[in-house]
Amino acid sequence: MAILSKIRERSLFLILVIGLALFAFVLDPSTLTDFFNSQKINEVGQVNGESISRQEFAQALDNYRAQTGNRVSEMQAAKNVWDNLVRQKIYDSQLAEAGITVGEADILNDLYEKDFIKNDPKYQTTGIFDKAKFKEFLATIRAENGEQWKAWREYMSNVKNALQKTTYDNLVAAGLGASLEEGKTEYLNENTKMSGELVYLPFTTMADSLVQITKGDVKKYIESHASEFEVEASRDINYVKFDIKATPQDENDIKAEVAELINDSDKGVGLKNTTDYLVFLEETKSELPYNDNIQFKVQVPQVIADTLFKGNVGDVYGPYKDQDFFKLSKITEVIQIPDSAQARHILIPMAGAPSADPTVTNTETQAKNLADSLLNVLKKDKSKFEALVKEFSSDKGSVDKGGFYDWFPYSQMTPAFRDYVFEGKEGDLGVVKSVFGFHVIEIKGQKNFQKALKLATYARKIIASEATENDVYQKAESFAQELSNGGNIETLAKDKKLMVSPAEGLKALDENIPSLGTERQIISWAFGKDLKIGDFKRFDIENGYVVATLRGKTEKGLMPVDKAIARVRPILVKEKKAELLKEKLQGSSLNEIITATKQPLKKFSDVTLKSPTITGIGYEPKIVGAMLTAKENELKKNIVGDRGVYAFVVKSRELPTELPNYDTYRKRIANQRKNQTYNMYQAVKKASDIEDEVGSTYYGVGQ
8 A cells, every 4th residue: 555655646757757768769769778777867866976876775775674673764764864875975985085995804803893793602613703703604694695694794884884984083083182282271261260340231221123124134144144044945834634533422322332232132142241251342342352350440440430449240330431432341350459469489481482591492391390390399398499499490580589579569460470479368389371481489478458350341432423524524625625716724714713733844754744743645745846835735634634735835045034034033133233232332441431321330250261150240151251362451342242242341360270280171172072073074064065866756755
């Protein structure tokens, strides 16, 4: 179905490709092969002119899916694989420029150090790792075992990629050290104490309304800061969701049908009289499985918990609504049971059990016989329990504790173990079988005895009727029809008391839409090549329908002015305020500036770059940084900070006590620089010429 769906989504593209190919074939049959083998048709992108082919991308995607066990969605896998391939190409080129190659010998040397390889007996000679045996193993599977060699080859490719990254990072980091003189400067800058006087004009003294920002201003700012406003292609949509959900009438009808299952009828024995609950639930098509476990009051449906725990065996309750179901519950057993217990055990494993070591060879019969013989020994002398645990038990979590498990709740242990411990009596000794093997168990303690029940519960999902589904479909169709007649989605929704939801900034390979979840069909539609603003479509979704309209298109490049206004306007307002406030800081001394601005003189003392907070004003690292470089007793004005515009005079500067050695600061600077390898890679990536056509050529987006 996924393949058919993809074919339908890309049908226009496929028809176009096939049509062009057949046209080329009619003109010249030899061109058919050339057409399908052309480089552009066969690639998903380029990195600095180096092509990434469909085949390379598809193979990497298959390998990635295998490694992640298909736990990652299709689009997320595609994004990750593309990023990995880009990184690989960039590292290849960067290392090649540096004259460095990661070759076969480097890969092998790395493999030799892997614990799972060097500790594997098949690669050892007299207990010592033998490189020759490992190389012989690789040569053998390469010649004889295609699938195994494919897996190893992929693993070695990953090792190579990791080595390339490490090599590149180390190469960059090697040139990013720091000197002791830099360490000393860092120490002095951070800890020099400055004192003096200032006049401060806060941005808040000027209303935003006094500053006019035009779209032209925003456009100019974007263009002058282009690197900060580069965006991928994206789409904005508005949509109305039509949910298919049960109406009150649907619920009443379902409740009545469930009620008919209580007593006997011409359809069969009712829940009240049946004794074979598993068969009853199967025949009546209960939508929840039979739960034969003992249930405490907190575990039963809380909407009926009080009523159930006043009942007796055979009582039937319902129909009652519990979350998305109507249910009937019959009490099949009432029991007094502890809510926690203590026990110790010896676990005898058998071959094939989930926790069994590969060396375990015991058959089920052999394991049971051993457990029974240990039970006989312990019935005569329980003091041997701990010694037998150490000798025979395979439960590594309890061996060091003599097989003992302190107070544990009813739900913690595997069912067979749990039932024996909670339904038996303190001091009982016995053997039970579980999926892990055979347990020799002694019940050491039980506490907090309370009432518990066993229930047989029938459940019917509350879903919309066919009539309701049809009604919702007609409403969605009618809404779409009104849009086709020139209606506006916001106006129509308001008239019909429906909610319009926006989804902004959808990317070509996105999968999720807010409040809708995974809806690739809608995103693919939004990126349709010929789609225009205002175009709409109705979509079938899980449990309903969506009518979506295309509200905005952003192409790859600089962010449009309308989208950037919210981000840029506060910056420009601050800049324009700063220019206006600077005009008020008139004067050649602080006293003249005080007279001109009517602002008070503020004193600052012992301010440092390490803690750049000015008393009474707040955090101002830019201003404190300017103070650090200012000459003493010299007026500095029109200095723009985060909170306003400043004029200040540094009266004194107190240097910190000299240290005997500045190596600590030198190391800190060096480590900070070396930790920037990710940012450096991002910078190289940004400077690279990357053509990303995965969405259009591999997934048909925008065709």
